[in-house]
Amino acid sequence: MxxxxxxxxxxxxxxxxxxxxxxxxxxxxxxxxxxxxxxxxxxxxxxxxxxxxxxxxxxxxxxxxxxxxxxxxxxxxxxxxxxxxxxxxxxxxxxxxxxxxxxxxxxxxxxxxxxxxxxxxxxxxxxxxxxxxxxxxPHGFPLNEAAAAPLSYLTAWRMLTTKARVKSGDYVFIQGGSGGVSICALQIAKYFGATVISSTSSEEKAGILKKLGADHVVNYVENPDYPNTVFKDLTQRKGIDIVVDSVGPATFPNSIKMLNSGGRLVTCGATTGPISKINLNAVFWKQLEILGSTMSNQQEFRDVMKLVFEGKLKPxxxxxxxxxxxxxxxxxxxxxxxxxxxxxxx
Ligand SMILES: [Zn+2]
The missing domain is CATH 3.90.180.10 (Medium-chain alcohol dehydrogenases, catalytic domain)
Incomplete structure (x- = not known):
């Protein structure tokens, strides 16, 4: 073969x-x-x-x-x-x-x-x-989507539901919004009624992310001070409840900075390297949770694929x-x- x-x-x-x-x-x-x-x-x-x-x-x-x-x-x-x-x-x-x-x-x-x-x-x-x-x-479901969905969706599902406990009304920030897992995370957060802010590097990608449901998109190249924009303009000085950050050291300090008290940072990877600086004062003072996540169990896989097959999440x-x-x-x-x-x- x-x-x-x-x-x-x-x-x-x-x-x-x-x-x-x-x-x-x-x-x-x-x-x-x-x-x-x-x-x-x-x-x-x-x-x-x-x-x-x-x-x-x-x-x-x-x-x-x-x-x-x-x-x-x-x-x-x-x-x-x-x-x-x-x-x-x-x-x-x-x-x-x-x-x-x-x-x-x-x-x-x-x-x-x-x-x-x-x-x-x-x-x-x-x-x-x-x-x-x-x-x-299910009969008639596109086979390219059936192949593409599992790993990204089950990863994003566990991160947002089991780990970060997303709920309606949360502010969710997704670092590097156009990656495979990030797009799934955007759709899942919207499914639960969260307000989603994605970061990306180009206006073209920003346009697609908005079409996919992102409430706001920040361009980290043009606006390196985006945590300030997020705090003042996009969350009315509340801060973020959940940051999905699988970028790593390039974004971790900003992710920690953006989190509101009781906020959760959830990560399933570190594409810019494994070692990152963390402001521990922010971690204990804001009582943050830093959550690692990888893949999913069988039930989480079935739960998220049911929503994919029902068309509620779209690969x-x-x-x-x-x-x-x-x-x-x-x-x-x-x-x-x-x-x-x-x-x-x-
Ligand atoms: Zn076993």
Whole structure:
């Protein structure tokens, strides 16, 4: 089968497309004929590698994907799973049997992993996935959106609901508003009735963010003093209740500054580096909460995908590439010129 893979770690130029052996369906898994897969920044991090990441090469990239079930493993007990079903996947897998998994906290499992991270991914004509991780796609729902939605939406959902406890009337500020997770966070915050302020770098992106529902957009290039604008003009000197900040050291000091007493900063990444200065006086005096979040459990995945399938949350597709153009697609993601998700079709 055709697949996009790496044979060693390095820059995006290491990504190749060629023929590899199709995956074998293990007893608890299903084998899927890929309709679409979708890119995430994780692909770039996995390609680069990190200390402790030991992959079996060739390693197929890709966390998100959807398609048709070709084969059902012998140990799959769920009778509703049928050959021919069109399904999408929760890319987060766990052991399913430890006390943490049995308590429903799958993303705290010691064996928690993301498809395409430690195990072979979805950028191929076929992939396998544990049957507990699949979700049927309603008839007629666009397949590119079904592939693109899971990782970004489940991440943003856990951040805003379980972690930051968003509610109607909150002021939510989203740093770097045009990224995949940020767009999902904007839609989820609006769904709960929050007032959303996004930051971005261009007027063009600002226009799209407003169309997607952002109440205000600040341009951090033209207005580096945007925390002041947010405080005085946009929140009537109240400050922000929740900041979604996965940018890191470039924005953390401003994020802390903008928060109102009792405010929450929630992060699922640090694209500008792992070390940041924090004003601890602000943290204790304003009684702030700094919340880490990664991926989601199975229930959160199902909760957010229900809203996606009902059309209450709408995946934004930036561009479609062929599987043979995976390297070009990853370069496009890395360039930051995209707005929304990038998908691949085999
Ligand atoms: Zn477990």
């Amino acid at each position: 055709k697949a996009a893979y790496i044979e060693k770690h390095g820059l995006l130029g290491e990504i190749k497309v060629g023929d590899l052996e199709p995956p074998i369906c293990k007893p608890h898994e299903v084998l899927v004929k890929t309709a679409y897969s979708a890119l995430n920044h994780l692909d770039i991090f996995v390609t680069a590698g990190w200390p402790g990441l030991k992959l079996e090469f060739p390693h197929i990239l890709g966390s998100d994907g959807c398609g048709k079930i070709l084969e059902i493993g012998s140990a799959v007990q769920d009778a509703s799973v049928q050959i021919g079903d069109m399904i999408t996947i929760n890319p987060g897998t766990s052991c399913g049997t430890c006390p943490t998994c049995l308590a429903g906290e799958h993303n705290f499992c010691k064996q928690y992993s993301i498809k395409g991270e430690f195990f072979k991914g979805t950028f191929a004509e076929q992939f396998t996935i544990p049957a507990v991780n699949i979700l049927k796609i 934004v597709i930036s561009k479609e590439f062929a599987l043979s153009e995976t390297q070009e697609a990853e370069n496009y993601l890395d360039s930051g010129n995209h707005f929304g998700k990038i998908v691949l079709r085999p």
